[in-house]
Amino acid sequence: MLTNSDKIELTELRRKLHQYPEISGEEAETAKTIVRALTPLTPTDIYVNLGGHGVAAVFDSEVEGPTLMFRAELDALPIQEKSNNPWASTVAGKAHLCGHDGHMMFLLALARMLSRAPIARGKVVLMFQPAEEDGSGARAVVADANYQEIKPDYAFAIHIEPGKPWGFVATRPGLINCASQGMCIKLVGKTAHAADPEDGISPALAIASLIPALNNLGTGGALDDNFRLVTVTHVNIGEATFGIAPGDGTLYITLRTAKDQSMHSIVNDAKNLATSIAKEHKLGIEFSVFDEFSASINDEEATNIAINAMDALNIKNGPDGLPMRASEDFGVFGWDAKAAMLCMGPGEHYASLHNPDYDFPDDLLPLGASIFERITRDLLGTKNDDSDQ
Ligand SMILES: [Zn+2]
Ligand SMILES: [Zn+2]
Structure with missing residues (x-):
């Protein structure tokens, strides 16, 4: 469970990252901020400079079991933001207008929960990939020699998808992004x-x-x-x-x-x-x-794992609006892992992605984090939990 202070602190951190956006290939400071946030949570390993500025934190139970990867993106866009928020971008012509600042918080929220209640088996990899927006980052991560050490069996990602009702998650097996x-x-x-x-x-x-x-x-x-x-x-x-x-x-x-x-x-x-x-x-x-x-194609088993987790949490989901014409770098992780992308709605009339007034909906942080946590517990359990099989 996320605590109130988790929500407050991660929202503050999200807004801080929002103020200092870095575009594809230039995410050095963002990567450092992520490493600083991960370190006190004592993951087993932190990998840096994966395929560029990529960062991956590994939580290893040291008991045999599957490796799950959750993916977020480090990069912002070369677009001038139009916002009156106190946390608006301070960098002219650059802004987090695809919500990647918030996707990173889903992973940090999971890291906090894994740090407090370690998994019983297998491994969790929290992947902060670089350069999603130009399609180069995931390929570079997968091609990185260090990736072999953390290659997952299952990979999951959440992207906010304006136009869908608040909290509704669109997903399905098969094609998601072209x-x-x-x-x-x-x-x-x-x-x-x-x-x-x-x-x-x-x-x-x-x-x-x-x-x-x-x-x-x-x-x-x-x-x-x-x-x-x-x-x-x-x-x-x-x-x-x-x-x-x-x-x-x-x-x-x-x-x-x-x-x-x-x-x-x-x-x-x-x-x-x-x-x-x-x-x-x-x-x-x-x-x-x-x-x-690459095309982003959801694996049937991985998608069903995510759907079961959402059903257990009473989170409405369905195939609505899928597949999409737009592309997403996440497809690359599905080349040799069972992967599933989840598209979460912030509301029907929310500003679109890459619009100058888009901002990550902070009120969705607990929902995204709870899906990732539920998937993790369903597959990897909780250490010292007698109810766990
Ligand atoms: Zn984008
Ligand atoms: Zn995006």
Whole structure:
């Protein structure tokens, strides 16, 4: 159970982190704050610098049993916050607008409860992953040699999901979040005087035909296994002048699919299409890839463990609003663990994620912490508890 002072102290800490946001890859101070909060709770081990600034605390019963991992994210977003809260971001252009400051408190709350009442068997890993927002953090953590020592059997995460009733948790076995990937297509031609455009090689017409052609590769629709979506997010041709016919152009697209395998095929389709149009217009072409997210797929057994825990706590849950088109780095942890993502509602009319006025709903801290604790006790029990089997 969380005590009143837990709630007060963790809310204070959450708001302190909110004031000093650090974006993906820059989470050094946030990681230090987390280590400082974990140390007095005497976990068996604290790992630092996992895949960047990642931190993991291990509570080991030293009795055989499964390893459970609970995941939170360290990073904030490069967005200017609009807030009158006394704990508003003090860093211009950066803010915790995805609630990761609060997700970290779910884990610290669990750490406090595990410190007071240790588990009877197995291990708990509290994973504070870096760089969730650009899709690089979970991959880097999993690729870190130290991850082998703490690799879990089960992984769980909670993300606040505005639009759902307060305290309602959406989850289900199967697809939760789509795979996605950013692709930059650079077309290289030659500038010319605007009076003599025929002397140069302009990317303008190639880009004009690429936009609808790329869109046609993935038009969205129902979120089944065949789902493919291409979104053009940015276009640039030449310089903002009147005297020069442009010599190069760039196009940014986001590719989205329901399955990791379909991502490979849509990437190839986009590259082949762009290459043939570039060739037609005598342009050179270069590709680069950004923000690569795996699909996030809930394992059936892990999902049922979470649902049973929520049912026991009388927390309303269901598959409502799932799957989602948006991506989430957590999918990577499901590559070799049984993973389940839970999407918790802060209310139907709550500000959306990444909006400038989003703020983590502190009143959900006890609810999230209680789900994680219940899952832990159901699987790993409590040391010296006679009722525990
Ligand atoms: Zn986000
Ligand atoms: Zn997020």
